[in-house]
Amino acid sequence: MANKDVTDPVRMEKIVSLCKRRGFIFQAGELYGGLNGCWDYGPLGTELKRNLKDYWWRKTVQERDDVLGMDGAILTMEEVLQSSGHIGGFSDPMCDCLLSKARLRADQIDPQDGTVYHFTGASLPETDWKTEKAYSVLQLPGQDEAKVRKTAREYYSQFVKESLMNKKDAIKAIQLEGETTEKVTGTTRYNPANGSLLTEPREFNLMLQTNFGATGEQVAYLRPETAQSIFCQYKNVLDSNRVKLPFGIAQVGKSFRNEINPRNFTFRSREFEQMEIEYFCRPEDGMRLTDEWLETRLNFYAEIGIPRNKLHILDVPDGERAFYSKKTYDIEYEFPFGIQELEGVAYRTDYDLGVHAKGSGRPLEYFDEETKERFLPHVVEPSAGCDRTVLALICEAFDEEELGTDGKSDIRTVMRFMPSMAPIKVAIFPLLKKNEEQVRLSKEIQKQLQPWMNVFYDDSGAVGRRYRRQDEVGTPFCITVDFETLGEETPELKGTVTLRHRDSMEQERLAIDDLLPWLLARVR
């Protein structure tokens, strides 16, 4: 098990603060108080996320011969989710303890035998407090009747105004009413820890539902994962694209889950984006391909700037995997709030195509021309959380560097994004705002580079401050048009600019004409 104790809340707070201050991520609906579990990306966050998605798409779909893309509807038919098991099958019935408020999974309570004491209500002598609420307690092994009644009085004490008297005396004084007993066997209605009655088991609604049609009579669900539209269109993709096993279908898009408890900034949100591949293969290749995809995906993270030593691979053991999965790897990252999952690589066997073939009554078998076999392909699913990866990129990039060599403390905040991920690729400054020629040339360079990359122009304040502002949003390169550019004192430097590197703060001179190829080689 990963060590969850390695957390740094202070660092996380600084990151959240920077995200808001510099326009990476805002809380959704903040103007009206905020919407729990939902987030908006600001200008820079949007660029960052787009860079990630574009890179994933390029590496996963465009640069591979065996993966095709699709973009499915978010609104999903009830039948699809019935077959997949999202309706009915996967949601766990939960009970709450009426006394301790502990939440228990109804299906994990051991059946118990014993005597149950039923009460119809309680009152408090010498006051007008009285309740008709019924309550029951199971006598646990080793408990006497007095203990059972104490438990009941503790329950009723929740409804007594605390101002009546001090709590201990109040509990002792409560009069229980209508006591009867009953022998029960195999009950799961009582908390094994304290004998208290539980609430009725409730199905937690883990999906978001919506309605449409003229009077809103038709029910649809916001998809809980992008995977289901891939499984449902697998046959159409196969028939329309002349592909052979093994092949994959990839999708990037929004999914929605009614998370009970959204936490950790954007990490667990109700609305989130996934980058998923369903890779269809022959049954005998499933295990091997799962391992291969794990390697492919780990390499991907290294390429976008999340080093291998910050990733942890969890080989999910038997019993903790989804029941249909023969093998699952979780790829986890060391977030400041703990080691948490970025991506799951799961071997899902033929479960998904199987349930949809059955649910729809349509054959989904693959016919192998060479071997003349007909079978349901198996599926390996590398499923990455897009917002989680953006958050990992931000956490990984965030750095505070001490520069105070002369005794003064100077902390430089730098987002060390890889150039390919950085929201702004290059910033362009005239050294002096008042020098018209420098301003003119700077804007000319900006126009030259803009068709190729995201460029930012700034002429306010001292140039040092402008450098630092760009450091804080992770711009890898800054270009300064200075007096040498104009060739005023050193004619041989005419037409060159200062190029300043974010990470080292070092500078070099480059000819304006060389800028585009130089940058293009580094920012993609």
Next chain:
RNA sequence: GCGGGCGUAGCUCAGUGGUAGAGCGCCACCUUGCCAAGGUGGAUGUCGUGAGUUCGAAUCUCAUCGCCCGCUCCA
């Protein structure tokens, strides 16, 4: 969903019943020949929201929303 903490300017926070504050940031001008915090001036607040108590509420009470921590949950 439970328990605890918190919510005042863009950010970090001070302000415990009597005129809404500081530092940083931001904007303008000046200065500035390459790495923040120099000079002058300026803008910015439904004190999270709503009700209540009060002559008067950022301050007290209740509710609600949101954030953080711990449980719980995560197909």
